[in-house]
Amino acid sequence: MAFSILGTGSAVPSKVVTNSELSIFLETDDEWISSRTGISERRVLTSESLTDLAAKAAERALESANIAASELDFILCPTLRGDQLFPSLSSRVSGRIGASCPALDINAACSGFVFALDVARAYFAAGQARRMLIVCAEAMSRLTDWTDRSTTVLFGDAAGAVVLGPGEGPLALRLTTSCNEEWLVSDVPSGNSPFAPYSPGTFLRMNGREVFKFAVSAIDKDVRLLCEQAGTSPEDVDYYLLHQANLRIIEAARSRLALPPERFPTNIQHYGNTSSASIPLLLDEQVRAGNMQKGQLLFLSAFGAGLSTGSCLLRWEA
Amino acid sequence: MNLETLANILADYKEMDASLITAETTFEELELDSLDTVELLMKIEDETGLTLDVSEDLRSVGDLLKALEAQGNA
Numbered sequence: 123m124a125f126s127i128l129g130t131g132s133a134v135p136s137k138v139v140t141n142s143e144l145s146i147f148l149e150t151d152d153e154w155i156s157s158r159t160g161i162s163e164r165r166v167l168t169s170e171s172l173t174d175l176a177a178k179a180a181e182r183a184l185e186s187a188n189i190a191a192s193e194l195d196f197i198l199c200p201t202l203r204g205d206q207l208f209p210s211l212s213s214r215v216s217g218r219i220g221a222s223c224p225a226l227d228i229n230a231a232c233s234g235f236v237f238a239l240d241v242a243r244a245y246f247a248a249g250q251a252r253r254m255l256i257v258c259a260e261a262m263s264r265l266t267d268w269t270d271r272s273t274t275v276l277f278g279d280a281a282g283a284v285v286l287g288p289g290e291g292p293l294a295l296r297l298t299t300s301c302n303e304e305w306l307v308s309d310v311p312s313g314n315s316p317f318a319p320y321s322p323g324t325f326l327r328m329n330g331r332e333v334f335k336f337a338v339s340a341i342d343k344d345v346r347l348l349c350e351q352a353g354t355s356p357e358d359v360d361y362y363l364l365h366q367a368n369l370r371i372i373e374a375a376r377s378r379l380a381l382p383p384e385r386f387p388t389n390i391q392h393y394g395n396t397s398s399a400s401i402p403l404l405l406d407e408q409v410r411a412g413n414m415q416k417g418q419l420l421f422l423s424a425f426g427a428g429l430s431t432g433s434c435l436l437r438w439e440a
Numbered sequence: 441m442n443l444e445t446l447a448n449i450l451a452d453y454k455e456m457d458a459s460l461i462t463a464e465t466t467f468e469e470l471e472l473d474s475l476d477t478v479e480l481l482m483k484i485e486d487e488t489g490l491t492l493d494v495s496e497d498l499r500s501v502g503d504l505l506k507a508l509e510a511q512g513n514a
Binding site for chain 2: 157158330331332334335338339368370374
């Protein structure tokens, strides 16, 4: 028992890239992409920076929470890679929104949002923060190989943010990390040290079948485990906000739990997989659509490179 | 696992008649893509308690039976 979500915000680039546009330069088509992933279009950074997106999402979250940036005690930015290696994305966001608190980047790949919630939980529990900002921002378009039809069609760029204050959440939270350097990986370029071999780095590579299996099993396991821990049942959860990696993963997980589709809101159709930003982006969409009511139970579940998983059961308190 | 059991699992997944499935039936004929085959393998894992390698390139029901036999005996 540590925090509650006081406000949400998100931002996406203005450039929409449809499946048909991808088929101009990739050997693929709308039917193939839609049927295997559920994705119709994604947003891609052009002239904006990732910091621009992150700051916009942060400002929207602060506005919805009615909190000034100067009131923040800590900023956490889950991201695979900011605009610069350093300074960190979080410090750039801090400067942009006019905050003066410490700021830290977190890399837990697509699970980053739930990992950040756990870090925040510890700060609240220790009495070290009363107002925290989490901004997940991902420029996936810079990490994928735009000549590889098997991966580049899956991803999109986005930022999603939440402002946290003291509260009763989370009811249960679970993180896992295991070392797997094969199924979901991207190598960074080496330096030019004369004492080490040079490597130019690689774009993102993924074994979709293995990741699919890992994800479906992980969601299923976490739902049952966390509901049991919190003394509730999967049927009592109002909404499952799952990492939007592939509609087929969400559908397979839902089918295993034998729960109705309306409890599994999705927006992957319009944004693709936006890594750590996907859950806060979806949450913001749900909040702004008026779908969240005080007292409702939410289950957040993410999975990704590491391999990592992060799941969180909480009651909506806003 | 024998053909009959596998055909029943497949028929249940595809909501079709199990008698139409033979060892020669391909996943393409059943309109199953690569993610469908992973889901199927997961269902088989649930039923058998085996852990199956989902990376293998499987094209037909017979391929899947052979893979199950090999992995089940490993």
